[in-house]
Amino acid sequence: MFSISTEAKVGLFVLVALIILGYMSFRVGESGFGVKKGYQVNVVFDNAAGLERDASVQIAGVEVGRVEGISLKDGQALVTLRVLPSVRLEKDVEAKIKSYGILGDKYVDIVPGTEGEAYIVAGGDITRTERQADIDKLLSKLGYIAADVLEVTASLKKVVGSVEGEANLKAIIENTRSITENLDRIVTQNDEKLNLMIANLGEASTEMRKAFAALNSVVRKIDSGEGTIGQLVENKDAFDNLNQTLASLRDITDKINEGKGTIGKLINDEETVDNLNEGLKSIDKSMEGIEQYISKAEQFKTFLSYRGEYLFDSSEGKGYFDLTIRPNEDKFYLLGVVADPRGRRTVTDTTVGGTTTRTEKRERDELLFTAQIGKRFKDIALRGGIFESTGGVGIDYFAFDDSLQLTFEAFDFNSDKNAHLKAYAEYRFLKHIYLSAGWDDFISNEGRESPFVGFSIKFEDEDLKYLLGSVPIPN
């Protein structure tokens, strides 16, 4: 029988052991082999804490070398890297110390530079470095943040956490619930009515379009002097007649203001208006035709305003009564009467045999009238027409949601050398109540310039539209 000698057994065993040792050594020391032949590069970091010798040097996560040494140089860390000869670093590469996760080992990460730059030679320096994120700094910052959050939650706790806060919160939730319940009920109950309203609105707009077309033609006629109003504008006799008519109109409006007569009661008594509203609503339900008619009226916005001005210079008052009809947002018609204590001055030149006599007549307590067409462009409105019974133009500027109005008017171009200019500001300080201040006739060459303050009342829309609803509108 063939037997293996003792020596062979021992030799074989030792050989196997050495082979295993060699294999293990090779595997363990493997990554170091290539680097030994590499070249040295120096980097200076502000802080190389945690970086150790033989730490990995990586580009894009691929190991290209090892840290060969770390030493102190001028209060900074001089780190010597040994980089594989096959890897060439451009002059503008950037080195930073990174770590594998928060607790992991540190390594040097190299961000590749621009292609085409010169390469760093052996023993050269990497000049660009990036400060590493210091975990201690990070933690101290986190500490500050936590303190802030704590303060916020503490104050929140004071607000919400107290018995009072809790009660308030409960009350808010209760209120919200009852509001939503009410809302739900209202919507459910009025579902049909809402639908009806929308349908009516649709029909009404069609009617409105027709109405505007008709109105335009009326205005055109007025412009060209056709019809009654047209003649009124053009004809002096008619003019005088109108003045008289308007005087009596003033009496009527005075009475209205005082609450005398049917219309006065109608305007001044809320109950009447309510009754009227109710009546109109019942008519709305029962009669389709009238409903359309009223819808049409509802499209209009109408303003009735009274303005009193006190002129400091002559210590006299001046009254304006205006009706503004606004068919749509950017267009309006203004009709009104003005009571001017200074009256209207008329100059008549009479020539008798070469001598010209100038007679000047001043009509005191005369009613003047106003009829204007206006167009509004966003915050600016331009007006033109008859101002205090003379031709003129005006411009209004509206600010602060229309609560402030700046106005400039120019009219009466032929009464004296200079036109009558008037500038004032009007401010709404309560609903329907306005205060104004300005300068009247400020370029007058007859010493009529005067500062004034005014007070006005403007009724809008709701209060008047039913009244106007009964005024025939050209179809």
Add this chain to the structure above:
Amino acid sequence: MNKIAATVDNFGRAILENIEEMGRILILFLSVLAWMARPPLKLRLIFKQMEFVGVKSIFVVVLTGTFTGMVMALQGYYGFRMFNAESLVGSTVALGMTRELGPVLTALMVTARAGSAMAAELGTMRVTEQIDALYVMAANPVKHLIVPRVIAGVIMLPALTIVSDFMGILGGYFVGVPVLGINSGAFINNINKLVDLGDIYNGLIKAAFFGLILSVVGCYKGFNTTGGAEGVGKATTEAVVLAAISILISDYFLTAIMF
């Protein structure tokens, strides 16, 4: 009075005996060194001992190493899983085996197997007066019996440790990768990255020291056996206990010096 005196007396005697024993072991070690330096060495006897200490211990050492590596992987896994660092199991097993467990466990196994055998063999020779016979034949028993055993121990222990390290890492890999599902690339890369050549070589130097200790202690206990068959048994037990303790204590100091 007498009793107290006797207790103190016994205590002192025990310490003195221990110190004496240390001295005698050192003297034996020195004489081994002296005889080693004096050629010719009996190669045939050395190889015989190497076969006994080394080759015949392979099976035990492979078994011990493999299972140690496996259990380390298992235990390490439970620990590292808390930090999501399961891939570090490989390097833990490799470092533990090469630095510590490979040399120590191999030494302990060889002590139990070969160290005890040395003590028993030499003890029997002593009580059957064969050692005296060697003296009569003008053959120095230290040169013929002890030197080959010490040389075999010092050489074979590192060799066995290499096998133990390798099998341990293999066992750890087997448990870690297929059984526990650790990524094999991460497992091996972490071993390559974190284990240095120094770890392996220092482990082997330790193993050589352990080989020296176990063979010298084993031979000493056997060489100084008295009292027949009973004495042989006692010598064997004492040899294993003393060698094992010496290995563990010296392990601490060797580690402190080397790492």
